[in-house]
Amino acid sequence: MLTIKKAAPLRGEAAIPGDKSISHRSIMLGALADGDTHVTNFLESADCLSTIDCFTRLGIFVERDFTHPGHVIVHGMGMQGLHPSFHTVVLYTGNSGTTTRIMTGILAPQRFVSLVSGDNSVNARPMKRVITPLAQMGAKIVSMNDDGCAPLQITGTPLHGITYDSPVASAQVKSAILLAGLYAEGPTTVNEPTKSRDHTERMLRAFGASVETKGNSVTVTPTDRLTPIDIEVPGDISSAAYFLAGACIVPGSEVLLKHVGINPTRDGILRVAKAMGADIELVNETKDAEPCADLLVKSSALHGTTIGGDLIPTLIDELPVIAVMAACAEGTTVITDAAELRVKESDRIRAVAEGLSAMGADITPTADGFVIHGGKPLHGAKIHTYDDHRIAMSFAVAGLAAEGETILDDESCVRISYPSFFQDLAALER
Numbered sequence: 001m002l003t004i005k006k007a008a009p010l011r012g013e014a015a016i017p018g019d020k021s022i023s024h025r026s027i028m029l030g031a032l033a034d035g036d037t038h039v040t041n042f043l044e045s046a047d048c049l050s051t052i053d054c055f056t057r058l059g060i061f062v063e064r065d066f067t068h069p070g071h072v073i074v075h076g077m078g079m080q081g082l083h084p085s086f087h088t089v090v091l092y093t094g095n096s097g098t099t100t101r102i103m104t105g106i107l108a109p110q111r112f113v114s115l116v117s118g119d120n121s122v123n124a125r126p127m128k129r130v131i132t133p134l135a136q137m138g139a140k141i142v143s144m145n146d147d148g149c150a151p152l153q154i155t156g157t158p159l160h161g162i163t164y165d166s167p168v169a170s171a172q173v174k175s176a177i178l179l180a181g182l183y184a185e186g187p188t189t190v191n192e193p194t195k196s197r198d199h200t201e202r203m204l205r206a207f208g209a210s211v212e213t214k215g216n217s218v219t220v221t222p223t224d225r226l227t228p229i230d231i232e233v234p235g236d237i238s239s240a241a242y243f244l245a246g247a248c249i250v251p252g253s254e255v256l257l258k259h260v261g262i263n264p265t266r267d268g269i270l271r272v273a274k275a276m277g278a279d280i281e282l283v284n285e286t287k288d289a290e291p292c293a294d295l296l297v298k299s300s301a302l303h304g305t306t307i308g309g310d311l312i313p314t315l316i317d318e319l320p321v322i323a324v325m326a327a328c329a330e331g332t333t334v335i336t337d338a339a340e341l342r343v344k345e346s347d348r349i350r351a352v353a354e355g356l357s358a359m360g361a362d363i364t365p366t367a368d369g370f371v372i373h374g375g376k377p378l379h380g381a382k383i384h385t386y387d388d389h390r391i392a393m394s395f396a397v398a399g400l401a402a403e404g405e406t407i408l409d410d411e412s413c414v415r416i417s418y419p420s421f422f423q424d425l426a427a428l429e430r
């Protein structure tokens with residue numbers, strides 16, 4: 001349980017921890033490369049540690065330098081180098097949907113059997129979205145409770161390339177198929193309804209794989225070698241989002257969020273915040289494999305907006321905190337096309353609507369989003385976080401702008417993506 005009080009202005013600088021999506025991928029591709037991949041600003045959160053744990057069980061030595069947090073060396077053993085101790089390996093993926101889904105694509109073409117299970121939340125999330133395309137490639141994947149969810153039994157077998165029209169814009173699905181495609185006979189193409197985050201494609205290219213992108217379509221050519229690289233993980237825009245939102249809604253705030261990834265497949269919150277009247281300036285922009293910038297955010301009067309269509313995948317994880325901003329904005333915000341929120345770590349449409357209503361906001365949940373009539377003053381309330389890190393952090397931000405005390409029933413879930421969140425927030429409140 002944690003109590004959040006109305007904040008004085010947020011001021012100062014915050015170094016944003018490494019991007020979760022990129023951290024996972026650095027371990028996965030590093031493990032399959034021929035030699036050592038050096039990673040800096042790796043996100044040492046529970047989800048990314050689940051990925052390290054899985055690859056350790058697959059015989060990969062992932063070296064962490066405890067004197068330099070975020071420094072990791074992945075001692076890759078090559079595309080055929082995964083070598084669990086027994087013919088059947090049991091992999092526990094914790095709360096990490098990303099680990100669970102993307103790993104299926106790596107495990108399907110191996111020469112051993114994998115049993116993959118996560119916690120109750122992961123084991124309730126849809127896995128058919130990866131099982132169906134991988135089965136078309138020849139994979140043998142069984143949902144052990146026959147409910148389309150993990151635990152999964154994956155019996156490694158040779159695969160062939162496919163062209164897959166994905167019904168969902170999901171980087172986890174796309175990545176699972178592309179990584180399986182590295183091992184397949186013939187090229188593999190994924191066509192998405194709208195473009196999801198493209199970190200896997202960018203990183204695969206950096207490791208020397210042949211990846212072609214045309215609009216929402218990606219094709220990978222099989223390879224038997226990935227070349228190790230050095231990776232500096234940018235700050236996670238999904239983590240920066242909480243301080244960005246807090247600085248927007250707490251009057252008198254001014255924060256500088258350092259070295260944040262602004263990949264155009266992830267920067268929807270910047271576009272939406274600006275459309276709502278936020279005062280955000282990008283400084284020190286870099287244009288590496290993953291573009292980055294420092295975000296200078298000052299408080300301002302926000303107004304409502306509409307969010308839907310192609311924008312949704314670019315800000316899917318930020319929608320809970322965007323809903324908080326909308327509750328503090330004048331006028332109406334309508335969010336559509338976000339039904340995916342119902343199958344995240346929790347049903348985020350329900351969790352957000354329930355929490356914001358308890359705080360006095362005028363919010364109506366819909367099948368695929370929300371309608372929020374902003375501008376009603378928020379007051380503190382008891383918030384059920386549903387053990388969902390993004391719900392906990394979003395309501396910590398809502399609490400900064402609310403009269404009275406906001407009580408999070410369980411805040412420990414922030415360990416999933418941002419273990420030092422509350423310390424970093426407190427540093428900005430001083």
Ligand code: S3P
Nearest residue numbers: 021098169170171172173316317
């Ligand atoms: C992620 C993709 C997104 C996102 C998740 C991380 C990734 O999920 O919500 O937090 O790293 O590929 P979907 O692939 O389900 O859209």
